[in-house]
Amino acid sequence: xxxxxxxxxxxxxxxxxxxxxxxxxxxxxLVENCLDAGAKHxxxxxxxxxxxxxxxxxxxxxxxxxxxxxxxxxxxxxxISSLDDLEHITSMGFRGEALPSISSVAxxxxxxxxxxxxxxxxxxxxxxxxxxxxxxxxxxxxxxxxVQDLFYNxxxxxxxxxxxxxxxxxxxxxxxxxxxxxxxxxxxxxxxQREVCHLKIADSExxxxxxxxxxxxxxxxxxxxxxxxxxxxxxxxxWVGLPTFSRSQQDMQFFYVNGRLIKDPLVGHAVKQAxxxxxxxxxxxxxxxxxxxxxxxxxxxxxxxxxxxRFREGRLVHDFLFSALYxxxxxxxxxxxxxxxxxxxxxxxxxxxxxxxxxxxxxxPPSATKQTGLPYHLGERQQSYTFPKSSVADHLDPPGFxxxxxxxxxxxxxxxGYALAHLHNIYILSETRTGLILVDTHAAHERVTYExxxxxxxxxxxxxxxxxxxxxxxxxxxxxDLAEQLHQFxxxxxxxxxxxxxxxxxxxxxxxLLAKADPExxxxxxxxxxxxxxxxxxxxxxxxxxxxxxACHGSVRAGRRLTTEEMNALLREMxxxxxxxxxNHGRPTWIELSGADLDKFFLRGQ
Numbered sequence: 001x002x003x004x005x006x007x008x009x010x011x012x013x014x015x016x017x018x019x020x021x022x023x024x025x026x027x028x029x030l031v032e033n034c035l036d037a038g039a040k041h042x043x044x045x046x047x048x049x050x051x052x053x054x055x056x057x058x059x060x061x062x063x064x065x066x067x068x069x070x071x072x073x074x075x076x077x078x079x080i081s082s083l084d085d086l087e088h089i090t091s092m093g094f095r096g097e098a099l100p101s102i103s104s105v106a107x108x109x110x111x112x113x114x115x116x117x118x119x120x121x122x123x124x125x126x127x128x129x130x131x132x133x134x135x136x137x138x139x140x141x142x143x144x145x146x147v148q149d150l151f152y153n154x155x156x157x158x159x160x161x162x163x164x165x166x167x168x169x170x171x172x173x174x175x176x177x178x179x180x181x182x183x184x185x186x187x188x189x190x191x192x193q194r195e196v197c198h199l200k201i202a203d204s205e206x207x208x209x210x211x212x213x214x215x216x217x218x219x220x221x222x223x224x225x226x227x228x229x230x231x232x233x234x235x236x237x238x239w240v241g242l243p244t245f246s247r248s249q250q251d252m253q254f255f256y257v258n259g260r261l262i263k264d265p266l267v268g269h270a271v272k273q274a275x276x277x278x279x280x281x282x283x284x285x286x287x288x289x290x291x292x293x294x295x296x297x298x299x300x301x302x303x304x305x306x307x308x309x310r311f312r313e314g315r316l317v318h319d320f321l322f323s324a325l326y327x328x329x330x331x332x333x334x335x336x337x338x339x340x341x342x343x344x345x346x347x348x349x350x351x352x353x354x355x356x357x358x359x360x361x362x363x364x365p366p367s368a369t370k371q372t373g374l375p376y377h378l379g380e381r382q383q384s385y386t387f388p389k390s391s392v393a394d395h396l397d398p399p400g401f402x403x404x405x406x407x408x409x410x411x412x413x414x415x416x417g418y419a420l421a422h423l424h425n426i427y428i429l430s431e432t433r434t435g436l437i438l439v440d441t442h443a444a445h446e447r448v449t450y451e452x453x454x455x456x457x458x459x460x461x462x463x464x465x466x467x468x469x470x471x472x473x474x475x476x477x478x479x480x481d482l483a484e485q486l487h488q489f490x491x492x493x494x495x496x497x498x499x500x501x502x503x504x505x506x507x508x509x510x511x512x513l514l515a516k517a518d519p520e521x522x523x524x525x526x527x528x529x530x531x532x533x534x535x536x537x538x539x540x541x542x543x544x545x546x547x548x549x550x551a552c553h554g555s556v557r558a559g560r561r562l563t564t565e566e567m568n569a570l571l572r573e574m575x576x577x578x579x580x581x582x583x584n585h586g587r588p589t590w591i592e593l594s595g596a597d598l599d600k601f602f603l604r605g606q
Contacts, residue, residue: 030145060143438591451577517550
């Protein structure tokens with residue numbers, strides 16, 4: 001067959017296949033144009049989920065009469081003019097394809113007025129026009145785009161659309177997500193003559209928090225920590241959900257690069273790594289994050305719909321995101337000024353959400369950019385406790401608890417209060433100044449031990465303790481080979497482990513923190529973990545998983561009765577431990593019942 005040029009309308013329809021996937025795609029392109037025009041108020045009107053009508057009006061700078069025909073022509077834009085502009089994109093749109101692509105699959109009307117114009121001007125298009133006839137219109141300053149009968153000339157595209165409810169839900173979600181990127185702009189959404197949402201300009205911190213609560217829910221605001229972190233000419237700000245406030249799906253993850261909502265595997269991996277040892281299995285973190293960087297360092301021209309980007313320094317961005325989030329999560333411990341409560345409702349399955357008053361866990365987030373020491377005033381009415389320079393976790397059975405001498409009297413309550421009882425030999429009941437706290441003893445001690453092991457491992461000095469009687473362990477030949485091959489790694493973990501036969505290992509020393517653990521079971525589990533990761537990989541990449549397994553073995557078990565002194569010592573350790581809100585498996589370590597919660601249980605004041 002002979003080669004021939006394609007008709008302009010067919011060219012635009014092909015381009016529309018990349019840009020206009022569904023009604024929400026049209027809304028996205030048009031709202032981005034509103035933002036680029038400097039609009040402060042954006043009004044979106046939808047009928048029949050966008051199939052019948054999409055009408056978007058703004059109060060931006062408008063389009064000159066002479067430029068209206070160009071606005072409906074392919075590869076015509078006011079946003080870039082050179083390769084240098086393309087490499088420093090600061091606008092939301094830049095391809096010059098949105099309006100002509102939309103007009104090729106719908107009936108489009110464009111009305112616009114600039115500040116210095118006596119009137120507005122209107123043009124219409126349905127993909128066939130070559131010359132546009134501009135007509136005057138009384139429209140105020142700004143622009144209105146009406147898109148009617150979407151896909152009227154491409155019926156096959158209509159067949160792929162979902163129900164009206166589903167298609168409109170995509171539009172509503174899109175508007176709410178875009179509203180999170182621009183607190184300085186108001187958004188109004190109307191569907192079938194009914195106002196769905198009206199998000200007013202949020203020009204104060206309180207107003208921004210209100211918009212965040214309106215879009216993500218009040219609980220997200222209560223269960224998140226504000227982050228503000230800068231390094232290497234990168235800046236990360238926004239809100240990070242606490243690990244115990246997680247979801248079964250990735251439906252509350254909003255990440256913006258220079259104001260553009262994107263989804264990127266690099267970002268996803270960095271976030272996953274930051275949450276790796278504080279998130280319950282099968283759960284996903286929630287966040288609203290804004291990354292700001294030099295436009296030259298990010299390529300936004302990687303996808304026609306502009307939903308993906310390509311970072312020029314991917315490793316730098318990944319490590320920056322991981323470091324910022326990791327440090328932010330690590331800083332969540334009892335003792336600073338701000339309280340962020342955790343409701344049990346946010347963690348438990350729906351079937352458990354029926355209590356009249358919900359227990360909550362308290363977090364006290366300091367600044368995400370630095371960690372501050374706390375003026376501990378550790379006192380008790382009858383006995384007080386203090387810490388020597390070496391931690392109590394170095395000395396006792398189980399490792400981590402000790403009654404200390406040389407006591408200082410004070411009337412102040414420490415953040416986690418004082419122990420009252422050990423309930424069912426599992427939970428510590430503690431009294432605080434404002435209520436009660438319940439602590440899962442094993443989970444809390446597991447996190448304390450894990451963080452200490454990680455710190456010692458990173459410093460290359462996990463303390464070990466020789467066994468009075470070395471222990472022989474019978475293993476498979478494969479496990480013996482593995483232990484022999486990784487002799488140095490076991491030594492770094494605090495084990496003295498030797499192979500003395502084809503299927504026999506001899507344990508001569510174990511880490512001090514795990515002195516009371518079962519050495520044989522611990523070695524078997526560590527070998528199983530290493531074997532699962534594979535010897536071909538660098539085992540250091542999985543050292544945290546191994547250390548977590550070790551911490552679990554070295555932590556106090558349910559059923560082991562603790563004295564009051566041991567319980568208080570654990571509470572004081574918790575107050576100094578990073579990520580103490582969750583155990584190594586992502587489960588909560590403690591919850592709080594405030595005085596108000598207790599009053600609700602007994603209907604006091606009602």
